[in-house]
Amino acid sequence: MRMTKFLVRTLRDDPADADVDSHRLLVRAGYIRKVxxxxxxxxxxGQRVLRKVEQIVRDEMDATGAQELTLPIxxxxxxxxxxxxxxTYGPLMFRLEDRKETGFCLAPTAEEVITSTVANELSSxxxxxxxxxxxxxxxxxxxxxxxxxxxxxxxxxxxxxSFHTDVEDLRVTYKEMYDAYHKIFTRCGLTxxxxxxxxxxxxxxxxxxxxxxxAVGEDDFVWCKSCDYAANVxxxxxxxxxxxxxxxxxxxxPTRVHTPDMPGIAAVAQxxxxxxxxxxxxxxFDADGEMxxxxxxxxxxxxxxALARAIAPKKLRVFDDNDFAxxxxxxxxxxGPHHPSVAVVVADPSIRADHPWVTGANEVDHHITxxxxxxxxxxxxxxxxxxxxxxxxxxxxxxxxSVDRGIEVGQVFEIGxxxxxxxxxxxxxxxxxxxxMVMGCYGxxxxxxxxxxxxxxxxxxxxxxxxxxxxxxxxxxxxxGKGAAAEEVRTxxxxxxxxxxxxxxDVLYDDRDASxxxxxxxxxxxxxxxxLTVGAKGLARGVVERKLRASGERDDIAADGVVAAIR
RNA sequence: CGGGAAGUGGCGCAGUGGUAGCGCACCCGCUUUGGGAGCGGGGGGUCGGGAGUUCAAGUCUCCCCUUCCCGACCA
Numbered sequence: 233m234r235m236t237k238f239l240v241r242t243l244r245d246d247p248a249d250a251d252v253d254s255h256r257l258l259v260r261a262g263y264i265r266k267v268x269x270x271x272x273x274x275x276x277x278g279q280r281v282l283r284k285v286e287q288i289v290r291d292e293m294d295a296t297g298a299q300e301l302t303l304p305i306x307x308x309x310x311x312x313x314x315x316x317x318x319x320t321y322g323p324l325m326f327r328l329e330d331r332k333e334t335g336f337c338l339a340p341t342a343e344e345v346i347t348s349t350v351a352n353e354l355s356s357x358x359x360x361x362x363x364x365x366x367x368x369x370x371x372x373x374x375x376x377x378x379x380x381x382x383x384x385x386x387x388x389x390x391x392x393x394s395f396h397t398d399v400e401d402l403r404v405t406y407k408e409m410y411d412a413y414h415k416i417f418t419r420c421g422l423t424x425x426x427x428x429x430x431x432x433x434x435x436x437x438x439x440x441x442x443x444x445x446x447a448v449g450e451d452d453f454v455w456c457k458s459c460d461y462a463a464n465v466x467x468x469x470x471x472x473x474x475x476x477x478x479x480x481x482x483x484x485x486p487t488r489v490h491t492p493d494m495p496g497i498a499a500v501a502q503x504x505x506x507x508x509x510x511x512x513x514x515x516x517f518d519a520d521g522e523m524x525x526x527x528x529x530x531x532x533x534x535x536x537x538a539l540a541r542a543i544a545p546k547k548l549r550v551f552d553d554n555d556f557a558x559x560x561x562x563x564x565x566x567x568g569p570h571h572p573s574v575a576v577v578v579a580d581p582s583i584r585a586d587h588p589w590v591t592g593a594n595e596v597d598h599h600i601t602x603x604x605x606x607x608x609x610x611x612x613x614x615x616x617x618x619x620x621x622x623x624x625x626x627x628x629x630x631x632x633x634s635v636d637r638g639i640e641v642g643q644v645f646e647i648g649x650x651x652x653x654x655x656x657x658x659x660x661x662x663x664x665x666x667x668x669m670v671m672g673c674y675g676x677x678x679x680x681x682x683x684x685x686x687x688x689x690x691x692x693x694x695x696x697x698x699x700x701x702x703x704x705x706x707x708x709x710x711x712x713g714k715g716a717a718a719e720e721v722r723t724x725x726x727x728x729x730x731x732x733x734x735x736x737x738d739v740l741y742d743d744r745d746a747s748x749x750x751x752x753x754x755x756x757x758x759x760x761x762x763x764l765t766v767g768a769k770g771l772a773r774g775v776v777e778r779k780l781r782a783s784g785e786r787d788d789i790a791a792d793g794v795v796a797a798i799r
Numbered sequence: 800c801g802g803g804a805a806g807u808g809g810c811g812c813a814g815u816g817g818u819a820g821c822g823c824a825c826c827c828g829c830u831u832u833g834g835g836a837g838c839g840g841g842g843g844g845u846c847g848g849g850a851g852u853u854c855a856a857g858u859c860u861c862c863c864c865u866u867c868c869c870g871a872c873c874a
Contacts, residue, residue: 241810241824242835243810243811244810244811245823248810248811248867250867251868259810260810320874321874374873375800375871376872450873711832712832713832714830714831715832747832747835748832748834751833751835753835765833767832767833770833
């Protein structure tokens with residue numbers, strides 16, 4: 233493609249409304265343009281990348297035997313009423329009416345339509361299993377679209393739905409999808425981990441979220457760089473804390489100290505000259521009407537999900553301002569675990585440490601030092617309720633864990649029979665008995681993946697696409713100028729352009745009458761993996777110059793051997 | 800939906816009541832050509848929208864719309 237004929241306009245300045253790198257660079261380099269909040273046009277460059285990712289997904293889906301189809305984006309609300317999701321999705325759905333005032337929505341996902349389709353088409357166990365997918369635009373009227381393509385209101389998604397006679401059969405497809413996703417995101421050049429999500433309310437549903445590691449991600453997760461362990465922060469574990477019995481109790485008795493106007497861990501630690509991890513954090517909660525405290529070291533947070541599991545079946549309710557007002561004996565910021573009105577004490581095993589604790593005195597502006605676990609306060613329930621931190625030991629391999637943010641680029645989910653029951657997708661088994669089909673669903677955010685790849689593959693000059701998703705294979709820069717060799721350079725570059733294309737290589741050819749600096753800067757910004765420069769200097773030596781965008785490596789290639797060299 | 804910020808040419812911005820500007824981009828001419836060139840000339844703006852105050856509104860008042868950030872929310 234000749235740049236003089238190509239719709240690509242790069243911007244020298246960052247767009248004012250973009251503050252994450254992917255958004256900023258994709259706009260600056262001419263891949264996308266914003267049309268409304270969370271709605272983007274994909275310019276030709278962006279379209280090419282979108283198609284590349286889409287094709288990788290299609291390849292890997294087809295390889296598993298899944299079948300592609302296309303489902304409507306405009307969907308009758310009636311279907312959503314059958315599953316009850318018109319209410320649960322609520323304002324998240326874009327809604328519209330036709331001229332007869334029949335309600336429609338723009339598809340946020342397609343369980344209802346596909347299930348209803350399958351209900352009409354399949355009816356025997358002999359038809360199952362079947363896995364159907366589409367690659368299509370989805371719509372969610374997000375409360376707050378942000379971060380460019382990462383949380384858009386219109387986004388391209390691959391959604392697959394599988395139908396089975398039973399859960400065992402579903403698990404086979406689930407594993408196939410899980411493996412296919414590994415291949416997809418590996419081919420896309422992403423650093424990612426599949427993270428086991430929290431079990432559904434019923435407890436049986438399995439799901440994994442594929443998280444691309446990125447500072448701008450919206451979900452925290454824990455992962456090990458040495459093995460494949462990864463988990464949502466809500467369910468993450470670490471090597472069990474050393475439950476050290478407190479045998480070294482000193483003779484030092486608890487001492488009340490004045491800590492005026494210091495309701496925070498950091499201030500108290502500084503005031504006493506102690507480190508934060510010898511302060512005891514007491515986190516007040518209500519468990520079905522009983523007062524409870526959760527104890528973790530001062531440098532950790534309470535994992536509320538773990539705490540809820542620890543006190544089950546009692547229900548957790550974190551203390552709010554009203555609760556504190558109702559319990560003046562537990563002054564916020566100065567709570568200690570030794571108060572008689574506390575019925576439930578849950579502590580992380582790391583509390584049973586070989587040192588005394590500084591705790592709140594249950595009196596405003598006072599703390600107590602030299603509090604020993606078991607001697608000065610007792611614990612009812614021991615549970616891993618302390619938040620995981622970077623550097624904690626991996627529960628699988630013992631190496632250091634990392635807590636990072638991730639972009640959810642894919643998800644595999646066991647649905648069960650919710651939709652097949654609601655929409656009548658049943659099959660007849662070998663004995664002639666009718667059952668609802670068991671379903672799974674599997675999503676890949678394609679437009680979001682483009683953004684995630686950009687987040688991982690860029691530098692201060694611009695994007696550096698992995699070859700698998702780059703809009704072109706080669707960026708050919710002709711430095712013709714108007715000097716004596718101009719015609720020669722132009723002729724050589726034109727010939728190289730034709731030659732590369734004849735060999736099936738996609739080339740973006742900068743044939744513009746622009747200065748070298750502009751062309752180099754644009755090439756780095758656009759981010760095609762291989763840059764070839766044809767200039768008078770090189771031609772005089774019989775070479776064109778090659779630069780690899782990602783590494784910056786440069787070398788010379790004989791002008792007559794370029795195609796062979798870069799294939 | 801709460802808190803904050805902002806809407807002026809394609810992009811980035813200045814403009815505190817009196818003739819709408821600057822940089823980049825764009826068009827023409829000349830010069831220049833290995834890391835975002837120089838000079839000269841030129842085109843392009845209902846100043847987000849509406850109502851109001853005023854002799855006079857980009858600027859002041861009110862209402863609305865849009866966009867961005869933080870939070871809440873998020874198969």
